[in-house]
Amino acid sequence: MSADVLSGTELAAAIRARTAAAAAESAERGRPPRLAVVVATAEDSTAWYVRSIAGAARRVGVDCAVVDLGPAAGTAQIRDTLDELAADDAVHGVILQTPLPAGVDAADLVTAIPVGKDVDGASPASLGRLVAGQRAFAPATAEAVVALLAHAGRDLAGRHAVVVGRSTVVGKPLAHLLLDRDATVTVCHSRTKSLAEHTRSADLIVAAAGRIGLVTAAHVRPGAVVVDVGTNPTYDGRLLGDVDAESVAAVAGALTPVPGGVGPVTTALLLEHTVIAATQPPDRA
Ligand code: NAP
Numbered sequence: 537m538s539a540d541v542l543s544g545t546e547l548a549a550a551i552r553a554r555t556a557a558a559a560a561e562s563a564e565r566g567r568p569p570r571l572a573v574v575v576a577t578a579e580d581s582t583a584w585y586v587r588s589i590a591g592a593a594r595r596v597g598v599d600c601a602v603v604d605l606g607p608a609a610g611t612a613q614i615r616d617t618l619d620e621l622a623a624d625d626a627v628h629g630v631i632l633q634t635p636l637p638a639g640v641d642a643a644d645l646v647t648a649i650p651v652g653k654d655v656d657g658a659s660p661a662s663l664g665r666l667v668a669g670q671r672a673f674a675p676a677t678a679e680a681v682v683a684l685l686a687h688a689g690r691d692l693a694g695r696h697a698v699v700v701g702r703s704t705v706v707g708k709p710l711a712h713l714l715l716d717r718d719a720t721v722t723v724c725h726s727r728t729k730s731l732a733e734h735t736r737s738a739d740l741i742v743a744a745a746g747r748i749g750l751v752t753a754a755h756v757r758p759g760a761v762v763v764d765v766g767t768n769p770t771y772d773g774r775l776l777g778d779v780d781a782e783s784v785a786a787v788a789g790a791l792t793p794v795p796g797g798v799g800p801v802t803t804a805l806l807l808e809h810t811v812i813a814a815t816q817p818p819d820r821a
Contacts, residue, residue: 539788540688542763544680547687548800552596555808559597562814569814570599571629571655571807572621576609576636581769586633592803598810601627611640618648628817629655629810643704652817655809657709667712671818673809678710680801681742681763682717684792690740690761693718698735700724700751700778701744706765710742731755743778753783762788765798 559569571593573586586602593600603617614636621630630653636642646658654662657675665672685692697719701707711721724734726745735741735755743751744765756762766778777794785791792798812818 539762539785540790542684542688542761542790542792542797544684544792544797544799544801547684548804551683551801551804551808552592555598555804555811556596558808558811558815562811563597567628567814568599569597569629569811570601570627571631571810572601572603572627573631573633574603574605574614574617574621575633576605576607576614576640577633578607579635582633582635589803589806593807593810596807596811598807607637609637609640611645614640614645615648618645622648622650622653627653628814629653629806631656631806632658650819652819653813655806655813656705658705663704663709665818666709673813673818674713675705675709676802676805676809677706677744677765677798678713679805680798681710681765682713683805684763684798684801685740685761688790690790692740694720695739696720696722696737697740697742698722698724698738699742699744700731700735701742701746701765703744706744710744714740714742745778747778748776749780750778751784752780753787756784756787758787759789760787761790763792763798764794767794767799 562569575586590600621627630649632646634642649659651661655673657673662672666674697714699707699711702723702725711723714721722734724731732755736757738760740761742763748768762779762784764777764779768776770776775795
C-alpha cells in the first residue's frame with residue numbers, strides 16, 4: 537500500500553489568490569493591509585523565516601514591516617514596541633517572533649497584542665475565545681491542519697484523532713479545532729506512556745512534537761491519515777518532519793509531505809488573517 541500524498545501546495549495557492557483579491561479591495565478602500573513582525577534574535581533560521589513571510593506577503597499585496605530589535609532587546613523594549621503597534625491604526629496584524637532573548641517571557645509579552653491584530657492566535661485572549669466559541673484568529677499552523685484535511689475531503693466527524701504534542705501554538709489549539717469538527721480527540725505528549733498504543737487506535741494522527749522520525753509505521757493503523765506538522769532543520773540544511781515518511785507511507789492511507797504539506801498553508805493563512813484583520817477583525821462585530 538502507498539499512502540495518498542496530501543500536498544498543501546494547491547490549497548495554499550487558492551488561499552493566496554483569495555487573499556490577494558481581498559487585499560487589493562481593502563487597499564482600494566484606503567486600508568492597505570499591514571503586518572508587523574517583531575524580531576529580537578540574531579538566529580539565521582529566524583531571519584530566513586521572516587524573509588520568507590515578508591516575500592509571501594508582498595506577493596499577495598500585504599505590506600510586511602519587520603521590526604528588528606536585535607538580540608539584546610529586553611522585556612520593556614519589546615513590550616513598548618508591541619504597545620505602539622497595538623495603537624497604530626495603520627498596522628492590522630502583529631506577530632512576536634520566537635525565539636526571544638534569554639529571560640524574556642514570550643507568554644507574558646503576547647498579552648500586549650490585541651485580539652483583533654493577533655493574526656497567529658498567540659495571546660491567551662485569542663485562545664480563550666477560540667475555546668469559548670467566540671471569533672478569534674486560531675494559530676495558523678493548527679488551522680492549516682484542519683484546512684488541509686477539509687480540502688482533501690477528509691471528514692473528521694466521529695473519527696478518532698490523536699495529536700502528538702501539546703504546545704500552545706500547535707497541539708492544544710489543534711485539539712480544540714478537531715473537537716469543533718466533531719472528532720474524538722486524544723492528546724499525547726512527552727510523558728505519555730506507550731505512544732504507539734494510542735496512535736494505533738487513531739483514524740487520524742497529527743505529529744507536532746518537533747522530533748525527527750518519531751512516528752513510524754509501528755505507530756500507524758493501516759489506512760490511517762497522518763499529518764506531519766514537524767519542521768526540523770538538519771545540520772546539512774534539510775527540513776525533516778516528525779514522521780518517518782518512508783515507513784509510514786507504506787501503511788498509512790494518506791500522508792502530508794515535509795516540506796510542502798502544512799507549511800505553505802500556514803503561511804498563506806497568516807496572510808489571509810492579516811487581510812481579515814484589516815477588514816473584519818474578530819474583536820469587532
Ligand atoms: P514544542 O513547543 O517544543 O512542543 C512539542 C510538544 O511535543 C510538547 O508538547 C512535547 O511534550 C511533545 N513531545 C516532545 N517529544 C515527544 C515524544 N517523544 N513523544 C510525545 N510527545 C513529545 O513544539 P511546537 O512549537 O509545538 O512545534 C512542534 C513541531 O512543529 C516542530 O517541529 C516545529 O518546528 C513544527 N512547527 C511547524 C509549523 C509549520 O508551519 N509547519 C509551525 C509551528 C511549528 P511535553 O509538553 O510533555 O514537553
